[in-house]
Amino acid sequence: MVPEMGHFALALALALALVQSVLPLIGVAKKNLLWMGSTRATSVGQLLFVALAFASLMWSFVVSDFTVLNVAENSHSLKPLLFKVAGTWGSHEGSLLLWVLILAVFGASVSLFGSNIPEAVMARTLSVQAWISVGFLSFLLLTSNPFERVFPPPSDGRDLNPLLQDVGLAMHPPLLYFGYVGFSIVFSFAVAALLEGRIDAAWARWVRPWTLAAWMSLTAGIALGSWWAYYELGWGGWWFWDPVENVSFMPWLLGTALLHSAIVTEKRDAFKSWTILLAILTFSLSLLGTFIVRSGLLTSVHAFAVDPERGLYILMLLGISICGSLALYAWRAPMMEGGGLFKPISRESGLMLNNLILAAATGSVLVGTLYPLFLEAVTGEKVSVGPPFFNITFVPIMLPLVFIMGIGPFLSWKRSDFKGVLQRLKFVAVLTVLATLAAWYFISGGPVLGYVSIFFSVWLFLATVREWALRIRLFELPMATALRRAKGLPRAAHGMTLAHVGLSIAMFGFIGSSIWKSEEIAFVEPGSVVSIAGFEVTFNGVERVRGPNYFAERGSLSVKKDGKLVTTLFPERRNYPVAQSSTTESAIRSTLAGDLYASISEPSSKKARESGQWTLRILYEPLVNLIWVGSLILFLGGGVSLSDRRLRVGAPRPAVKDAQAVPAE
Numbered sequence: 299m300v301p302e303m304g305h306f307a308l309a310l311a312l313a314l315a316l317v318q319s320v321l322p323l324i325g326v327a328k329k330n331l332l333w334m335g336s337t338r339a340t341s342v343g344q345l346l347f348v349a350l351a352f353a354s355l356m357w358s359f360v361v362s363d364f365t366v367l368n369v370a371e372n373s374h375s376l377k378p379l380l381f382k383v384a385g386t387w388g389s390h391e392g393s394l395l396l397w398v399l400i401l402a403v404f405g406a407s408v409s410l411f412g413s414n415i416p417e418a419v420m421a422r423t424l425s426v427q428a429w430i431s432v433g434f435l436s437f438l439l440l441t442s443n444p445f446e447r448v449f450p451p452p453s454d455g456r457d458l459n460p461l462l463q464d465v466g467l468a469m470h471p472p473l474l475y476f477g478y479v480g481f482s483i484v485f486s487f488a489v490a491a492l493l494e495g496r497i498d499a500a501w502a503r504w505v506r507p508w509t510l511a512a513w514m515s516l517t518a519g520i521a522l523g524s525w526w527a528y529y530e531l532g533w534g535g536w537w538f539w540d541p542v543e544n545v546s547f548m549p550w551l552l553g554t555a556l557l558h559s560a561i562v563t564e565k566r567d568a569f570k571s572w573t574i575l576l577a578i579l580t581f582s583l584s585l586l587g588t589f590i591v592r593s594g595l596l597t598s599v600h601a602f603a604v605d606p607e608r609g610l611y612i613l614m615l616l617g618i619s620i621c622g623s624l625a626l627y628a629w630r631a632p633m634m635e636g637g638g639l640f641k642p643i644s645r646e647s648g649l650m651l652n653n654l655i656l657a658a659a660t661g662s663v664l665v666g667t668l669y670p671l672f673l674e675a676v677t678g679e680k681v682s683v684g685p686p687f688f689n690i691t692f693v694p695i696m697l698p699l700v701f702i703m704g705i706g707p708f709l710s711w712k713r714s715d716f717k718g719v720l721q722r723l724k725f726v727a728v729l730t731v732l733a734t735l736a737a738w739y740f741i742s743g744g745p746v747l748g749y750v751s752i753f754f755s756v757w758l759f760l761a762t763v764r765e766w767a768l769r770i771r772l773f774e775l776p777m778a779t780a781l782r783r784a785k786g787l788p789r790a791a792h793g794m795t796l797a798h799v800g801l802s803i804a805m806f807g808f809i810g811s812s813i814w815k816s817e818e819i820a821f822v823e824p825g826s827v828v829s830i831a832g833f834e835v836t837f838n839g840v841e842r843v844r845g846p847n848y849f850a851e852r853g854s855l856s857v858k859k860d861g862k863l864v865t866t867l868f869p870e871r872r873n874y875p876v877a878q879s880s881t882t883e884s885a886i887r888s889t890l891a892g893d894l895y896a897s898i899s900e901p902s903s904k905k906a907r908e909s910g911q912w913t914l915r916i917l918y919e920p921l922v923n924l925i926w927v928g929s930l931i932l933f934l935g936g937g938v939s940l941s942d943r944r945l946r947v948g949a950p951r952p953a954v955k956d957a958q959a960v961p962a963e
Contacts, residue, residue: 301366301445304354308395311347311402312435314340318428322421334417338409339426345399345406346432352399355444356386365451368392368444373455374876376847384468390608391444393471397588398434400479401427404508408483415504422490423483430482433615441608456876466526474519475545478584480512481549484556485581488574492630497574505577507940509560513553514936520546521898521929532882532897534917536925539688544667545587548660552580555656563864566638566711571631572653576667578627581618583660589616590671641713648706657700662691678840693747700805702755702763703798726764730757741814747811755809758803766795793939797932804928810892810921822914829916832860833894835867840898840912848872848885853898853912857887869898885901890927892920 325333355368359382364370371381372389375723387396405427412420438444487505491497523543528536537543556576560567589612640646666683674680681778704726708719734753767773769791785790816832822837831833836853855867867885874880887894895917 300354300357301363301447304351304358305443305445306652307347307354308439311344311351311398312348312439312446314343315428315431315435318344319425321434322425326418326421331417334421337421341402341405341409341424341429344428345402348395348399350400351444352386352395352737356383358445359383359385359819362455364453364455365447365449367446367448370448370452370455371794374847375454376876377455378846380465380468386723387471387475389444391438391442393475394434394438394442395444396472396475397479398431398438400476401431401434401482404480404483405431408508410876411702412504419487419494419501419504422493423486426486427483427488430486430500430619433618437608437611437615441611454876463745464526464530466522466530470526471521472519473515473522477512477514477516477519477553478546478549478587480508480515481553481577481581481584483508484512484577485623488577489626492623492626493572495630495633497563497570497634499564499567502560502573505573506557506560506564509557509577510552510936513550513557514933514940516546516550516553517929517933517936520550521926521933523735525926528922529884530881532884532915533646533914534895534897535813535918536883536922539666539683539685541671542587542591544663545583545590547812548663548667549580549583549587549818551656551660551663552583555653555660556580558652562646562649566640568638568646569650571627574634575627576653578620578623582616582623583664585612585616585619589613590667593817598735625641631706635851639713640711643709643714643716645706645709645711645714646708648702650700651702652706655695659692659695659699662695663688666691675864680701684743694749697754700758700801703801704758707762707765707794707798722768723761723764726757726760729760744813748809748812751805751809751813755802755805758798762795762798762802762819766792787940790939793937793942796935796938798935800928800931800935802928803931804925807921807924807926807928811919811925815919816918818916820914820916821889821911823911826914828914828916830916831892831894832859833864833918835896835914835916837914838911843870845872846875848874851898853885853914854895855885855896855914857894867894867896869896871900888923890921892918893922894918 318337321333321340322337325331325336357363357367358366358369359373360379362369362373362375362382366374368389368391369385372392373385377385385392387393403484405424408415408427409424415423434842484505487501491501521545524536527538528534556573559569559576563573568763609911616857638646666687670681670683705719705723708714708722730753733756734749738749739751770780772780774780775783816831818828820826820828822828824837824839826837827834828837834857836856836858838856840851840853843852850870850872852868852870857864857867857868865887867887869885870883872881872883882897882899884895884897886896899913899915899917
């Protein structure tokens with residue numbers, strides 16, 4: 299009965315979405331406030347019904363109702379409760395239901411918390427949001443019913459993909475989807491502005507908090523996904539430029555550009571049409587990622603390879619959304635005024651360069667991701683575009699951006715004194731050069747690009763700290779006065795500082811773990827010793843252990859440094875009998891200086907296994923944990939900015955002069 303209730307709730311949500319997609323627009327045309335205001339009731343109603351459907355599916359997983367096909371194919375009675383819950387969004391149908399739920403959350407949130415948004419803008423925005431909901435709700439009901447029954451029901455389920463049975467990955471999809479789908483409301487605001495034919499500072503301020511919320515969630519989702527890949531997949535890497543990784547990274551890049559562009563629109567009434575275009579393209583990339591992952595074009599641990607009919611349906615939604623919004627943009631954008639003027643040396647110019655570089659970087663990732671698919675579709679030839687291509691194209695594009703990020707906050711709006719900026723950064727430049735020379739002296743070997751990257755990372759960190767110190771006049775005024783000035787700064791300013799510092803710290807992790815990584819692979823038996831990065835690792839043997847729904851062969855490694863025992867590591871190879879699959883569980887000794895990372899794999903031959911030999915892989919990854927420390931600071935920077943009260947109130951309107959005022963004598 300519960301699955302039928304969930305299915306019926308989805309049908310009711312679709313009915314409300316259809317009403318919401320039409321009635322408010324008619325209300326705007328007829329200036330009928332009641333019809334315009336109906337979006338509040340319909341958007342909250344959608345959320346309640348979709349939440350009921352999602353709760354119904356989750357309940358079916360929790361109680362192991364194997365009469366539901368989705369549960370039977372993606373769960374098992376022996377699976378831990380956490381992963382039963384995670385199974386709700388671990389399938390194609392469940393993940394799409396989560397997608398629709400987040401769509402409804404954003405729509406209802408705008409209606410409930412957007413009290414500063416005019417009725418007409420609210421009506422247009424939530425109508426566009428309802429169009430998107432209609433597309434995905436109809437997709438669920440017509441092609442991907444998550445509540446489909448199976449008779450006779452199996453005695454037990456097939457189990458969830460073992461690679462997905464992990465705490466990190468249990469939270470990865472919801473965060474990622476919240477970011478993906480969060481950009482839908484920004485897209486809706488953009489289309490609403492095009493329908494109205496007007497965009498101003500108030501519009502930019504309405505958009506910024508929703509963009510920040512989506513960007514923060516996408517940041518957290520990507521970071522959590524890279525952390526999961528690092529410790530779970532057993533190869534010691536945190537990013538492989540996998541196409542499914544790329545489709546989440548591209549909206550993040552353009553979303554970052556959108557955040558900065560919206561600031562210019564709000565502060566200087568410039569970049570109007572460009573901000574609208576970025577809003578459209580960012581969500582379009584989210585839809586493109588949905589199509590790639592669910593159309594069967596890719597085979598990946600993250601992907602859902604499904605039948606072509608589903609892919610065709612999503613392609614149709616993709617075409618309508620992207621082509622329709624871009625056609626509307628081409629028609630209406632030229633009518634928007636350009637806004638404030640600015641000089642080549644100004645904060646506006648710095649942010650323009652920021653946007654152009656981020657757009658170029660997104661383009662390089664898009665080409666590398668789609669080229670193999672396009673070539674195979676046209677010629678049938680299969681090619682692989684991997685890390686070498688992206689490292690050659692993406693990294694050189696992004697390094698100048700890091701340099702500009704250090705200078706940008708020192709620039710003034712409209713016009714800036716470049717000599718004055720250089721004067722304030724002179725000390726930072728000297729320290730950056732000294733730090734890079736010190737790194738070159740203490741770290742032997744490595745490519746020149748590694749030291750160049752260190753230069754830019756140190757530059758961004760020191761320039762950001764210097765700019766914050768100048769704002770509060772640290773060391774110029776008494777400490778108590780400086781702290782009062784810091785407290786008086788807008789939270790968005792503190793958020794920018796944290797975000798830039800977080801990126802610089804993460805870059806140290808990217809550089810150290812990529813360029814100065816050490817690796818040893820050896821065939822070992824009890825008593826074998828492997829040396830790496832000053833550590834001596836002794837293989838003690840393997841024991842067989844049992845988990846809730848798996849069997850594991852657990853290795854034991856004694857780690858010594860300078861003759862002293864540092865730690866004992868226990869890497870595993872797990873076998874899931876129901877899913878007939880195996881996973882590698884790495885063992886890691888983590889410090890800020892670096893990780894000692896160990897994994898074991900099946901012996902090379904039956905004879906080797908009988909003699910107790912295993913393949914042992916050990917890596918030392920310098921500074922790798924700074925990736926996630928920096929990502930956390932980046933996320934916190936977004937949160938601090940989001941808490942800025944100015945984003946919760948309307949943008950200030952210019953004072954209107956009284957035409958009949960008597961001039962002062």
